[in-house]
Amino acid sequence: MTNPSPPTPSAPSRNDHPLPPLPENPNLRDLFEALLRRPAELAGHQASGGTRALKSFTLLAIISMLVFGFVLGTFAYGTQLWAAPLKVGLGLVFAGIICFPSLYIFSSLAGCQASATRLAATLAGMLALAGLLLLGCAPAIWIFAQGTGSFGFMGTLSIGAWLIALVFAFRFIRTVLEEHGTTQKSPMRIWCVIFLLVTLQLTTSLRPILGHSDKLLTDEKKFFLAHWSETFAESLPTDSDAPTAQTESSSDADSSTVENPFLKP
Numbered sequence: 648m649t650n651p652s653p654p655t656p657s658a659p660s661r662n663d664h665p666l667p668p669l670p671e672n673p674n675l676r677d678l679f680e681a682l683l684r685r686p687a688e689l690a691g692h693q694a695s696g697g698t699r700a701l702k703s704f705t706l707l708a709i710i711s712m713l714v715f716g717f718v719l720g721t722f723a724y725g726t727q728l729w730a731a732p733l734k735v736g737l738g739l740v741f742a743g744i745i746c747f748p749s750l751y752i753f754s755s756l757a758g759c760q761a762s763a764t765r766l767a768a769t770l771a772g773m774l775a776l777a778g779l780l781l782l783g784c785a786p787a788i789w790i791f792a793q794g795t796g797s798f799g800f801m802g803t804l805s806i807g808a809w810l811i812a813l814v815f816a817f818r819f820i821r822t823v824l825e826e827h828g829t830t831q832k833s834p835m836r837i838w839c840v841i842f843l844l845v846t847l848q849l850t851t852s853l854r855p856i857l858g859h860s861d862k863l864l865t866d867e868k869k870f871f872l873a874h875w876s877e878t879f880a881e882s883l884p885t886d887s888d889a890p891t892a893q894t895e896s897s898s899d900a901d902s903s904t905v906e907n908p909f910l911k912p
Contacts (some may be wrong), residue, residue, distance in 0.1 A: 667882040682707075682729045682776045689772070690823040698764060704771035705740075711778025712736045721889045722792040722801055722857050723883060726891045730863060742849060743774055748844045758830040761823075769865040773816040780812035788815075799856055806850070813843060847871050858883065870908035 669681055669688065681689040689899065704801075720727035751766055761769070765804030773867040789803055817839050824835065850856065853864065 648669060653824045672699070675706070678703050678772075678775075679707060679779070679894055682772065684818045686776065686815075687822050688770075690819065690826055697768065701764070701768040701771050704768060704775040707775035707821050708739060708743075708771060709736050711738045711775070711782045715778070715781045715785050716856075717789075718789045718792065719805060720803075721789060723859055725859060726863075727855075727857070727859070734856055738846075738849045738853050739774060742842065742846050743770055746770075746845055749841055750838055753831065753834040754824055756831070756834040759824045759827050761827040763766065765827070769820055772823070773820045776819050777809075777812040777816040780806055780815060784808040784811075795882035796885065797894060798881045798883070799901075802875065802879070805857075806847070809846070813839075813846075822888070851875075 670677060673681065684884050689779035713732045713736045716732030719730065719735065720729070747767060747770055750770055751763060754761065754766060759766075770905070788801075788804055788808065792801060795801065821829075821835060822833075829835070851869055851874040854860075854874065855865075856880075856907075
């Protein structure tokens with residue numbers, strides 16, 4: 648008879664150290680950590696759809712966008728240090744407000760049974776998650792903001808970070824709606840496209856966000872793709888441009904004051 652081989656030790660399970668359950672009434676810190684570590688569990692939590700969660704998510708979203716806007720403002724400095732955070736923060740709130748009615752309609756078409764308050768908190772949670780992800784990208788974007796003057800590169804980098812953040816944010820809102828009876832995916836896909844186009848258009852409607860301007864906002868109507876194509880190859884003026892312009896103006900002034908020899912007596 649052969650002796651039975653000793654049992655092989657099993658590999659440690661990933662759930663050996665499970666995270667503690669979310670508290671019944673999570674505070675701002677609990678919501679912050681849950682958005683990043685376990686958004687799926689947060690999506691099914693009862694407290695994440697109340698007015699308290701709505702206020703907390705909105706606060707997280709605004710703070711994150713203000714910091715991210717400040718980082719974008721360091722690209723040009725000057726008035727952009729306060730104008731860019733203001734535009735990015737208020738622009739995010741404005742996008743959420745104007746897209747909420749369509750969210751309610753398309754989620755209802757998808758079979759969602761969530762209340763209006765729950766949907767508002769879900770939208771705020773989506774924006775908060777996107778803002779936190781942008782906040783994580785902010786140090787890398789700041790490095791490039793100090794190292795380049797290209798509008799095309801900085802615009803591509805910023806929009807790329809926003810698109811990546813929206814991928815995870817849309818996943819969060821999809822998970823929440825599935826917890827509340829959503830059976831169809833097409834209506835919510837349409838809404839995601841609507842929200843994406845609104846935010847991209849706001850980058851042009853609220854311009855300038857990266858560059859300088861005499862006006863805080865412009866009244867010129869322009870599609871965002873047309874604006875991007877026009878400014879992609881432009882760069883911030885360097886410090887060496889100012890002395891050149893000053894030299895040219897001074898030389899023009901000197902030439903205008905040269906005495907005409909034919910007018911001498």
